[in-house]
Amino acid sequence: MSKHKTVGLDLAKSVFHLIGSDGERRKLKRSQVLRYFAQQEKSVVVMEACGSAHYWGREFKALGHDVQLLPPQHVKAYLRGQKNDYNDAQAILEAALHGRIRTVEVKTEEQQVQQAVLIMRKGLVRERTRLVNQTRALLYEYGVSIPKSLSRFRTQLVEQLEETNTSLPSRIREMAQRQYPRLVKLDEEIAWCEAQIQQASKQDxxxxxxxxxxxxxxxxxxxxxxxxxxxxxxxxxxxxxxxxxxxxxxxxxxxxxxxxxxxxxxxxxxxxxxxxxxxxxxxxxxxxxxxxxxxxxxxxxxxxxxxxxxxxxxxxxxxxxxxxxxxxxxxxxxx
Structure with missing residues (x-):
């Protein structure tokens, strides 16, 4: 058990609620949070590992506090009464004092940048997949069957757009033509993300x-x-x-x-x-x-x-x- 005061902090966009192991209850606006903790003695600040938790964890560590991040699914079991911000903070505090939950390591800014690149690549790949499947299904309705391979899709789509003697209705052909630049742009963005990953992995x-x-x-x-x-x-x-x-x-x-x-x-x-x-x-x-x-x-x-x-x-x-x-x-x- 830590000899320092433990504080359960419920994160939010604008108004934060905290409960201390000494019985303190406080509501803070976002602009007051760092100023409040800068004036406190060294404490153990406990939060759920949710949005912005790693940012606040780094800030509190810079002020000299110890930081613990707990998985939200494990904190939920400690919630008593109806759900409100003070009860959430109390649940976080009790989960921390119990001491049996494995904490989440506070990520560095560089780790979060790395994950941002991965998240961006993941979203772009999904968007490209949706675009390819949608266009393939659209053309299939007019007798044009394109294999699932991404490279073959690019090749055959260009062939269909360049072919003059085609049974495709003019408006469907125009729709497909307008989708192709989107596909090229998505390929470029995915290639940029992968180049960033390749470069970073060679330096780490x-x-x-x-x-x-x-x-x-x-x-x-x-x-x-x-x-x-x-x-x-x-x-x-x-x-x-x-x-x-x-x-x-x-x-x-x-x-x-x-x-x-x-x-x-x-x-x-x-x-x-x-x-x-x-x-x-x-x-x-x-x-x-x-x-x-x-x-x-x-x-x-x-x-x-x-x-x-x-x-x-x-x-x-x-x-x-x-x-x-x-x-x-x-x-x-x-x-």
């Missing part, structure tokens, strides 16, 4: 170290490092795997152990990137004879490709945690 020592491991390309290593930070919030690699939801759900009663599918907790986008990286390793494993590939091939034969892929993703997260948290290089191990 942890990313370079992660890229030694199978399944960790530039984007996966960059995303994993921006999520993991130093890795000190986890005591072992299994905790990192659990945080990303690739361990089995458990439903155990008495002496009956029942394991089900993976929990799918945490960052779904990062989990999908790691699983895609693992899938590429599984796809090439039957052409190799190293211990990891042999383990993958045995698992594929016993459990199938999909389960082997998730099992490998679990292993890669643990390996990645060890490489970042312990500053170790990748060492192939016998599986």
């Amino acid at each position: 020592e942890d990313c370079l170290r992660l890229r030694q491991a199978p399944g960790f390309g530039p984007i996966v290593s960059y995303a994993f490092k921006s999520w993991l930070g130093t890795g000190r919030q986890f005591t072992c690699g299994r905790d990192a795997s659990a945080a990303l939801g690739v361990i089995p759900k458990q439903h155990t009663s008495g002496d009956k152990d029942r394991l089900m599918g993976i929990t799918k907790r945490g960052d779904a986008y990062l989990r999908s990137l790691i699983i895609h990286g693992a899938r590429s390793v599984v796809r090439q494993a039957n052409k190799k004879d190293d211990p990891l590939s042999q383990w993958i091939n045995r698992l594929v034969a016993k459990r199938g490709v999909n389960k082997a892929t998730v099992a490998l993703a679990n292993k890669l997260i643990r390996i990645g945690w060890a490489m970042v948290a312990r500053q170790e290089s990748y060492r192939p191990i016998a599986c």
Whole structure:
């Protein structure tokens, strides 16, 4: 238990509510928050890990306070009575005093910049996918079938637009022509994001170290490092795997152990990137004879490709945690 005062702070856009372990209750406007904490003795400031929490965490640390961020889904269990801002702050305080909830590490400004690039790329890729699927479906209604491949879509769309003897109605042809510049612009924006990721991953020592491991390309290593930070919030690699939801759900009663599918907790986008990286390793494993590939091939034969892929993703997260948290290089191990 900390000897310093603990403060539960409910974040908001304009008005913040706090409750201290000494019974203090206070409501602060946004402009008053830093001024108030600058006048306080060193305290433990506890917040939910939600929007702007990492910004405020950095600001409070700069003022000399200790900061804890708690996952909102775990704080909810401590809420008593009806939901209001003071009750939310009280729940945050009680969750912190309980001391059994794993805290979220306060992200640096650089980590948040890295995640912003990933979020932007993710949104652009989704927008491009929607545009391609919509245009493909539109043309399909008029007898033009374009394969799912993105490169073939670009090629065949240009061919359809350049073809003079076509059965496409003029207005549909005009609509497709107006979509093509949007596709080109989205390609340019995605390429810019990926160039930023490539450049940053070449300059970051942890990313370079992660890229030694199978399944960790530039984007996966960059995303994993921006999520993991130093890795000190986890005591072992299994905790990192659990945080990303690739361990089995458990439903155990008495002496009956029942394991089900993976929990799918945490960052779904990062989990999908790691699983895609693992899938590429599984796809090439039957052409190799190293211990990891042999383990993958045995698992594929016993459990199938999909389960082997998730099992490998679990292993890669643990390996990645060890490489970042312990500053170790990748060492192939016998599986």
